[in-house]
Amino acid sequence: MDHDVVLRALAHPLRRKMLEWLKEPERHFSTQDHPLEMGVCAGQFERCGLSQSSVSAHLATLAGADLVTTRRVGQWVFYKRNEDAIAAFRSSLSDL
Amino acid sequence: MDHDVVLRALAHPLRRKMLEWLKEPERHFSTQDHPLEMGVCAGQFERCGLSQSSVSAHLATLAGADLVTTRRVGQWVFYKRNEDAIAAFRSSLSDL
DNA sequence: CTCTCATATCGGACATATCCGATATATAGA
DNA sequence: TCTATATATCGGATATGTCCGATATGAGAG
Numbered sequence: 001m002d003h004d005v006v007l008r009a010l011a012h013p014l015r016r017k018m019l020e021w022l023k024e025p026e027r028h029f030s031t032q033d034h035p036l037e038m039g040v041c042a043g044q045f046e047r048c049g050l051s052q053s054s055v056s057a058h059l060a061t062l063a064g065a066d067l068v069t070t071r072r073v074g075q076w077v078f079y080k081r082n083e084d085a086i087a088a089f090r091s092s093l094s095d096l
Numbered sequence: 097m098d099h100d101v102v103l104r105a106l107a108h109p110l111r112r113k114m115l116e117w118l119k120e121p122e123r124h125f126s127t128q129d130h131p132l133e134m135g136v137c138a139g140q141f142e143r144c145g146l147s148q149s150s151v152s153a154h155l156a157t158l159a160g161a162d163l164v165t166t167r168r169v170g171q172w173v174f175y176k177r178n179e180d181a182i183a184a185f186r187s188s189l190s191d192l
Numbered sequence: 193c194t195c196t197c198a199t200a201t202c203g204g205a206c207a208t209a210t211c212c213g214a215t216a217t218a219t220a221g222a
Numbered sequence: 223t224c225t226a227t228a229t230a231t232c233g234g235a236t237a238t239g240t241c242c243g244a245t246a247t248g249a250g251a252g
Contacts, residue, residue: 172198
């Protein structure tokens with residue numbers, strides 16, 4: 001777990017929002033026509049108003065920090081929070 | 097407490113190092129000729145190899161995020177960890 | 193007031209981050 | 223194959239971050 005990468009990933013309000021949305025997919029992504037158990041597909045995040053390419057880059061940053069996991073199913077890529085990594089990061093902040 | 101400001105402040109390895117050093121002043125700043133109870137004076141941080149102006153800017157970033165407190169005594173400015181703010185930030189990460 | 197020392201701020205160079213539209217890649221289906 | 227859809231990557235514009243040396247500010251000593 002690379003502290004620097006994680007903290008830089010969190011140092012952007014939208015990326016934190018994305019993580020927050022992923023805590024309650026049924027609340028924030030009810031419009032998705034795939035079952036939410038698979039995760040939330042990338043396109044769903046374009047609601048934030050940014051372009052598709054920007055959204056993709058933000059998701060890549062979160063994935064690069066291991067804060068989310070990705071799973072490709074067909075033409076879609078589904079994102080889920082990586083609760084283990086998030087918990088590990090949180091506990092690593094004990095010695096901040 | 098502004099999450100964004102705090103996370104951006106932490107998103108630099110040197111600033112995290114500075115906070116870490118301040119956890120054990122007697123261990124890392126034994127060369128200081130002022131009593132460490134007052135805090136660690138800014139000049140002590142130039143050991144990191146950066147210029148005086150860069151060090152000052154990093155300390156200002158930490159202070160701006162309320163992660164450290166400052167206290168001017170004479171010509172010196174002493175820095176201490178703001179344990180309350182740090183704890184508040186840590187606990188706020190519960191809902192990350 | 194002047195000199196000195198500690199710290200802060202300024203201006204500019206350079207690196208990184210953020211955003212977009214355009215294009216590439218991957219997969220599915222006709 | 224050819225086409226359509228979802229996502230990723232590229233190239234470029236602009237913003238922010240980081241660093242430095244130079245200069246300004248603040249405070250004590252003479």
